[in-house]
C-alpha cells in the first residue's frame with residue numbers, strides 16, 4: 038500500500054497536467070476569490086497547489102508574497118520549470134499539510150481540492166489548527182471541496198464530501214463564513230464535478 042506522499046509523486050510522475058482530473062488552464066474562480074479576500078494583495082499561501090497556474094496569475098497581478106505548498110516534490114519541480122526565472126519569486130514548500138508545524142504568517146490561505154482528501158478527523162483537526170496559527174485575525178481561508186453529489190473517490194483515493202454548512206463546521210469557532218460559491222468543474226475528459234467554495238474569516 039502506497040503512502041500518501043508516494044501516491045502523489047506517482048500521479049505527477051505518470052501524468053502530464055492535461056490528464057489530471059482537476060486541471061484548469063485558468064484558475065479563474067480561485068483568483069477571483071483571492072482578489073475579493075485580499076484587495077490589498079497580501080501574503081497568499083496555496084495549500085496543495087500542485088502544478089496549478091495560480092502563482093503566475095498572482096504574480097501578474099502584483100502579489101509580492103506567494104507560497105505554494107505541496108506534498109509532491111515532482112509537482113513542485115514541474116511548476117518551477119514552467120515558471121522558469123519567475124519561480125524564484127515564489128516560496129516553495131514541500132510538506133504534508135497535516136504534519137507542517139509553522140508556515141509563518143499569511144493573509145490568505147487557499148486550498149482547492151486538498152481538504153476533501155483528509156478522511157481522518159485527526160488530520161482535519163491538525164489542518165485547521167495550522168490554518169488558525171497561520172492566519173492572523175481578519176485573515177481569510179478559501180477552501181474548495183467536492184460537493185455532496187460528487188463521486189466518492191478522486192485520483193484513486195477516498196474523499197469526503199461537503200455542503201456549505203458541513204464544511205463550515207469543520208473549521209470550528211475560530212473561523213466564520215463570509216462567502217460561499219457553488220462551482221461546476223469540467224474535467225479534461227468532459228465529465229463535470231460539483232465543488233463548494235467557502236471563504237472564512239479568522240476571528
Ligand SMILES: C[S@@+](CC[C@H](N)C(=O)[O-])C[C@H]1O[C@@H](n2cnc3c(N)ncnc32)[C@H](O)[C@@H]1O
Pocket residue numbers: 041045059060061084085086087088089106107108109112132133134135148149150151154
Ligand atoms: C486534486 S489536486 C489539486 C491541485 C491544485 N490545488 C489545483 O487546484 O490544481 C490535490 C493536490 O494536493 C496535494 N496534496 C494531497 N495531500 C496533501 C497533503 N496532505 N499535504 C500537502 N499536499 C497534499 C497533491 O499533491 C495535489 O497536488
